[in-house]
Amino acid sequence: MRVRLFSRALVTVSIALLFGAMIPNIFVIAPRFLGAGGVAKAEIGMIMGAYQVATLAITPFIVPLAARIGFARVLSLGCGVAGCGAMWFAYADGLPWFVAARVLQGLGFAAIMVGAAAFVAETAPPSRLGEAMGITAIVTLMAQALGPVLAEFVQQHGSYHAAFLTGAIVGGAGAIAALAMPPSTVRIERGRAELQRARPALLALMLSGLGFGAAWLFLADFARSRGVYSIDSFFWPYVGAALFSRLALGKLSDRLGRHRTAAPALLGHMLAFAALPLVHHSWHLFPIGLAYGFVHGTYYPTLQALVVERNVGPRSKAAAASTFAFGVGILAAAFFLGPLAQLAGYTVMYVTAAAAAGVAALAVMFDDK
Secondary structure: OOOOOOOHHHHHHHHHHHHHHHHHHHHHHHHHHHHHOOOOHHHHHHHHHHHHHHHHHHHHHHHHHHHHHOHHHHHHHHHHHHHHHHHHHHHOOOHHHHHHHHHHHHHHHHHHHHHHHHHHHHHOOHHHHHHHHHHHHHHHHHHHHHHHHHHHHHHHHOOHHHHHHHHHHHHHHHHHHHOOOOOOOOOOOOOOOEOHHHHHHHHHHHHHHHHHHHHHHHHHHHHHHOOOOOOHHHHHHHHHHHHHHHHHHOOHHHHHOHHHHHHHHHHHHHHHHHHHHHOOOHHHHHHHHHHHHHHHHHHHHHHHHHHHHHOEOOHHHHHHHHHHHHHHHHHHHHHHHHHHHHHHOHHHHHHHHHHHHHHHHHHHHHHOO
8 A cells, every 4th residue: 555645744844844945045136136235255155154054053953952842833933033034134234234144044944944854754654755855855946946036026126125025024924834734743763863874975965065055155146247137047947847857756766766866966967067157148047947956856855865764863863964964065155165256256166066066976876886
């Protein structure tokens, strides 16, 4: 008998995750706003990266907090805090205030992402873990596309201020939606996750996160430097391809195997980022977004499932570790790739991100030997 995948737990956490994950993705237009205001690339990296520092700092405490107050309250709190950070950014004036706003967003987003991943890892049927991770990946990818599109629309028809305030409204909606989540019937195990056998997958997540950060933190300012003032042509095909890969290929890694699914997708990631320096018109972003959406929607939940399976210990903490590893890559993008772009330009930055994805593919390939 086939185990049921969709349940009240998966549906409600997906709705809360959609709203919550839109908040930081509204801020992909922030580098363009800051760059147009004369903020240096290194300082843009500092502002955007403060979010990731906060996310990583709080991540180890999210699962223990969920054990005390429940996953629903953790996600609701996360959406509320991230929404407050969005409102703060809208009224910020000066580097310290922008950094503080991003810190609030990062603290909230950690609760959203880690809480959702851990909840799914604990409640999903083991035989359909890859599919369940894929569903939440679809939701996250939808937020990653809808957030920028919503921000672009509000900014073009209103202002940057109004676009950033939209994040606060979305946060309030997410906080309410999260309270509809049922309590987890699984008791979170005590102890640490033993992740020695998952290290190659964690490394791949970290290196692929470097490219993700390079796109989400700097794409708007990079496009502006090439005379392209809208990045919709990247995000719409991105979400469409990501949705297709998760809906059409959601069972692929469960059947074909994690390594044989993730490695080719990571190579596709490498090629997509290697093509970014060739962008000179808005339509150039379309095929790159299409390719990146397809491969990211394939390898990310596959690597997450691999980490959980290779772990000896609490599944929720393994899921949190996979999110943490990806976040380390995004943090490195902010504090390493930002200064690199300042010194050598965006072309060198994106080629470096592409090379990192190639190393990630090799790590997965050799792990399968």
